[in-house]
Amino acid sequence: MKKASYRDITHTTLPVLLVAILIIAVFVILRPFLPALVWAITIVVTTWPVMLRVQERLWGKRGLATLVMTWVLLLVLVIPSWVALATIAENSHRIDDLAESLRTSSLPSPPSWVQDLPMIGPKLATAWQEVAAAGPEGVIARVKPYSGRVAKWFVDQAGNLGKIFVQFLLTVIISVILYTRGDTAAAGIRRFASRLGGPRGEEVTILAGKAIRGVALGVVVTALAQSLLGGIGLAMTGVPTAAVLTAVMFMLCIAQLGPALVLIPAVIWLFWGNHNLAGSVLLVWSIVVTTLDNVLRPLLIKKGADLPLLLVFAGVIGGLIAFGIVGIFIGPVVLAVAYTLLKAWVAEEGADAPEGP
Numbered sequence: 001m002k003k004a005s006y007r008d009i010t011h012t013t014l015p016v017l018l019v020a021i022l023i024i025a026v027f028v029i030l031r032p033f034l035p036a037l038v039w040a041i042t043i044v045v046t047t048w049p050v051m052l053r054v055q056e057r058l059w060g061k062r063g064l065a066t067l068v069m070t071w072v073l074l075l076v077l078v079i080p081s082w083v084a085l086a087t088i089a090e091n092s093h094r095i096d097d098l099a100e101s102l103r104t105s106s107l108p109s110p111p112s113w114v115q116d117l118p119m120i121g122p123k124l125a126t127a128w129q130e131v132a133a134a135g136p137e138g139v140i141a142r143v144k145p146y147s148g149r150v151a152k153w154f155v156d157q158a159g160n161l162g163k164i165f166v167q168f169l170l171t172v173i174i175s176v177i178l179y180t181r182g183d184t185a186a187a188g189i190r191r192f193a194s195r196l197g198g199p200r201g202e203e204v205t206i207l208a209g210k211a212i213r214g215v216a217l218g219v220v221v222t223a224l225a226q227s228l229l230g231g232i233g234l235a236m237t238g239v240p241t242a243a244v245l246t247a248v249m250f251m252l253c254i255a256q257l258g259p260a261l262v263l264i265p266a267v268i269w270l271f272w273g274n275h276n277l278a279g280s281v282l283l284v285w286s287i288v289v290t291t292l293d294n295v296l297r298p299l300l301i302k303k304g305a306d307l308p309l310l311l312v313f314a315g316v317i318g319g320l321i322a323f324g325i326v327g328i329f330i331g332p333v334v335l336a337v338a339y340t341l342l343k344a345w346v347a348e349e350g351a352d353a354p355e356g357p
Contacts, residue, residue, distance in 0.1 A: 009182075022039045033170060033174075036167050039176055040169045040171050040178060041212075042071065042212055042216055043175050045209050045213055045216075046173055046212060046213045047072075047215065049072075050069070051065055051066075051069050051179060052065075054068050060179065062179075063180075065179070066176060066179040069175075069179055070172065070176055070179070072177070073175060074172065115184040115303075126210065128166055163234030189205055190202050190205055193205040200341070200344055203340070204337050204340055204341065205338065207336055208333050208336060208337055211312075211332050211336040211337075212332075214301045214303065214332075215301060215312060215315075215316065215332045217301065217303065218257070218297040218298070218299070218312075219316065220254070221296070221298040221300055222253065222292070222296050223250055223253035223254045225292060225296060226253050226258075226259050226292055226293060227246055227247075227249040227253055228246070229285075229288075229289045229292070230245075230259040230262065230263055230286070230289045231243070231245070231249065233285040233286065234246065234263075234266055235246075237266075237275075237279075237282040238270075238275070238278055239270065239282070239284075243344075245266065248263045249263075250261055256316060256317060256320055259286075259289055260290045263282070263285075263286035263289065264286065264291065267279055267282050270356070271283060308339075311332070311336065311339055312335075312336075314331075314335060315331035315333070315334065315335040315336070316331055317331075318335075319331020319332045319334075
């Protein structure tokens with residue numbers, strides 16, 4: 001009896017151990033390609049309905065539709081992102097010159113209308129007065145602890161341009177493959193999910209796709225809108241290196257930090273140089289641009305996936321902290337799947353419960 005029990009344990013443990021080793025080996029081999037794979041899946045899942053409409057217009061030819069979507073991917077995502085990083089890297093010395101010019105300037109007192117702004121007026125006027133009283137050296141002393149980190153980040157990005165280009169290239173190649181064989185891949189994923197969890201597993205897979213689409217629409221489209229509008233405001237008010245600052249804003253918006261980290265220093269710089277009219281215009285424009293995401297992003301996310309906004313935002317911020325930029329899409333998907341499974345489990349328990357008297 002003991003021998004039979006020992007053989008059963010061995011027979012069960014060894015296959016599980018071999019499968020675990022195989023999964024770990026596959027992960028180690030594919031690890032260099034995982035960022036590009038995640039980005040490609042996100043892009044293809046988000047743009048799949050568009051690709052199907054393009055295919056209908058092109059006489060049902062998947063090859064032609066894939067070619068069109070590849071060019072759109074290059075023009076809309078890859079080239080702008082690459083240009084933004086290259087612009088930041090090439091013009092980093094201008095950012096240093098702009099920071100150095102602040103040493104010889106002084107910030108005037110806030111205009112009287114700043115105090116009258118609703119909600120933020122008194123606090124903004126007080127903070128402005130403190131900065132003006134501190135003078136250039138005081139401002140530099142406050143910013144200095146953070147300037148080293150920012151400079152290091154820019155240097156790291158400049159050194160990683162070659163690596164980023166390779167990741168972009170891999171993303172495009174994997175996206176082309178998924179556009180071509182997307183139906184087969186989707187069917188395989190659904191069969192695998194159904195094998196694991198039955199009908200509930202397939203439902204979760206569909207919801208994960210909707211969550212990816214909703215977050216991609218909400219994050220990327222909002223980042224593009226905010227950075228473009230912010231760049232227009234910088235150019236109209238005469239802020240130097242507006243193109244560079246627009247590229248920085250796009251990266252900050254993708255990272256969920258917002259355009260205020262660029263627009264507010266630009267407003268301060270204009271007032272510092274006694275360009276009061278331009279500074280006032282950019283201040284009002286900055287308030288509009290920075291609050292745009294509170295309206296646009298929830299609408300786009302709800303359009304893609306019918307999920308609680310608090311759940312989506314928690315996934316975006318938590319995923320960003322845990323996994324970096326890719327985590328913006330991983331976090332909401334994980335929380336959406338967990339939320340759906342928990343909701344379904346609670347609903348089944350409620351249906352099975354006996355009715356009260």
